[in-house]
Amino acid sequence: MNTVRVTRLDGTMTDVSRPEIEAMRARFAGRMILPGDAGYDAARRVWNGMHDRRPALIASCGGEEDVVAAVRFAAEHQLLTALKGGAHSVAGYSTVEGGLLIDLSAMNNIDVDPAKRTAVVGAGATWGALDRATQAFGLMAPGGEVSLTGVAGLTLGGGMGFARRALGLSCDSLESARIVTADGKARTASPEENSDLFWALQGGGGNFGVVTSFTFRLHTLGPNVFGLSVAYPLEIAEKVLTAWRDFAESAPREVSLNCNIWSVPEVDAFPDELHRAPFIMIEGIYAGEPEVGGQVLDPLRRIAEPLWDESGVTTYLAAQSAFDELLPDGKRYYWKSHFLNEMGDEATSKIVDWANRRINPATLIVLRHLGGAIADVPEDATAFGNRSAAYNVSIDNGWDSREDDEANIAWSRECWTDLKQVSANGVYLNFNADDGTRLLGAGAQANVERLRGVKSRYDGGNLFRLNANVEPATAQSVSSR
Secondary structure, three states: OOEEEEEEOOOOEEEEEHHHHHHHHHOOOOEEEOOOOOOHHHHHOOOOOOOOOOOOEEEEOOOHHHHHHHHHHHHHHOEOEEEEOOOOOOOOOOOOOOOEEEEOOOOOOEEEEOOOOEEEEEOOOEHHHHHHHHHOOOEEOOOOOOOOOEHHHHHHOOOOOOOHHHHOOHHHHEEEEEEEOOOOOEEEEOOOOOHHHHHHHOOOOOOOOEEEEEEEEOEEOOOEEEEEEEEEEHHHHHHHHHHHHHHHOOOOOOEEEEEEEEEOOOOOOOOHHHOOOEEEEEEEEEOOOHHHHHHHHHHHHOOOOOOEEOOEEEEHHHHHHOOHHHOOOOOEEEEEEEEEOOOOHHHHHHHHHHHHOOOOOOOEEEEEEOOOHHHHOOOOOOOOOOOOOOEEEEEEEEEOOHHHHHHHHHHHHHHHHHHHHHOOOOOOHHHOOOOHHHHHHHHOHHHHHHHHHHHHHHHOOOOOOOOOOOOOOOOOOHHHO
8 A cells, every 4th residue: 555544633534645654754863663664563662551552653753853844744634643752641642543653752862961950851751861860960850759750741740759849840840841833843932932831831731742852950969868668557557647647747848758558569579478468658758868857757667566667868769760660561550649638537537448448459549748849839830730739649550451451440430539529629630541631620720721722822723632631722823823
């Protein structure tokens, strides 16, 4: 055949001629990959095994000019288009069935300027790579909690990590971004230039174009930090959770604490006799002097006799990558979340009850204490919503077999629906495996209409729709200005 069948934005199919594709290949610094080409399966693979999709075309970009060409190609043919950076979207936004995949994973350069305390980061970079580059100078940008996560997706969705109360969200350290909008033009978005677009990129997701690079403001932290990691039997979960809550509510902002309810993974890091044993664990780092952190966090190590206590001085790099092997590529994942204004007794009881009713020992329930630097930023200063929330609870389910999909998804949804009764009616869209469009209003309630205005200006035709989608307020786009 001399054509390739590709899915359009409206769900119909179109034929793209192979000469057109070959013309793209000829001017591409990266690769245009078709099914059957060498490297196709590796290029289409994403972290969440739930989303095993086959794009009709993969534009593996080598630089910004490739992105411009790919976006213009997508707009010209009105192709259903997905964007892939770190490929860690739990909702599967990093891939597409039958459409065009713009793959940025090769655009992973990192340029650290220790004098200016900034880093320019390609959209295909992971947080682990950025952490290694910045820690060489004792610096960091606030990332997430798994180092294999992509910089782009986490930042565009907000970005909550282990230094969140001290230094804010990932998007709060963003100084500027380079982005290719739906008209195929490359722009800089910053507080001074295209400021409406910059505002939207701080929590509005991949709605507004293809970000090709981020410039972050860096902070001093590391190489050593005090890391808290102490586990207790699940039988005393209510006692531990109450102690964690009481400590968190008076903790200094250098402390960002998670409380995890899980079962011991069947990996070599844990003794065989502990495998699958349920536990509740308090973890986090102290974003300050390690010796001070050890003193401040010591009470949380003495709530009861622990199952284990691996707390102590560690490196920031080790703390950031501790969970990597426990959330491997290819496993099937389904996550949901709620923001909470408080962790009252009703919320505590519900969470413990659901922890004891898990049908899958690999289901992880994570409670995160918020506030501090996150709440310092006014609600309308960025697109990220729910800054005033005191906590976030996420239901992070993972399993291996397709046959277990229905039961695990149903359990997760039932748990999420029940916990909604004690929530702040807000969700963190980076932790959402369902249709983010339906939940967007709960992710950034006060900011949705403003987001729709920015969407109309830069992507009035909704080319970039495989995301927690913001529908344009009007049909007018930037190309018609």
